[in-house]
Amino acid sequence: MEWLERLLGIQPSDPQTAPDTHAHQWQVWHTEAATPVMRVLDDFHLLLLVIMVVICVFVVALLLYAVFRFHHTRNPVPSRTTHNTLLEVAWTAIPVIILVVIAVPSFRALYYLDTIPQDTEMTVKIIGRQWYWDYEYPDHGGFTFSSYIVPDEQLPKGGKRLLEVDNRMVVPAGTTIRLVITGGDVIHAMAMPALGIKRDAVPGRLNESWMKIEREGVYYGQCSEICGTGHGYMPLVIEAVPREQFAAWINQKRTAAGLEALPPTQVAGGPKAGAAVQTAQLPAPTQNSDAQTSDAQTSDAQSAGE
């Protein structure tokens, strides 16, 4: 459907060149897709739009034809026809065919976004709270931190009002990541338009999702479930960075949580061992896996602001 995207002025979602990571003024189409899931949803949306436009144009044309052709001045003696088998079969069968045409890509998209791929490298747990988000990195020592909105009076120049947070969730770009989403008090919902994610955060229940952010950048989202007076003031910000930078960020967080820093190649989602030759000089790791330290998590962030 690239031709139609070009016709409508929609930029084709090229993961390398697409400039936008968030909505801009007078934007008509979706936020530029940054994950394979959002690309699938974008295409499905475009298909529905085409079908809808064709149906609307057909119905309006039929209506106008009937109004003009059968006006009482042009058609003084109305027809007494009440049945037409061929027409009745057609107006039953054609809508069914249209629904099947819609159902096939719809189910395909649904299963695609619902199935966690085999190549997930790490997990992030996201907990919605009144009214902020907690992030937990179980594969990296289980450290936790809270992410609050930046209030208007503290917003830096050029900052996005109601969208900026003090602590961003940082993930490596180009990596398949499993998301575990839950609620700490009432039902929230994690919605990130550019990533094609919208999942309820329900207390006592773990909802799963996944993402593979294809290009580096900062992505904005909001809570999408009315959760109280602060509902509009709990944005989500995800920053996708190169693997080396992600490993450095993880170690910074681990150190802050009282855990030892790991060689970058030992960080899940960090630079791959074979590829990162320049890190070979680092001291030999003393532990087999960082997963063993997952119980040594900080609790100060969890109790903050409750």
Ligand SMILES: [Cu+2]
């Ligand atoms: Cu909420």
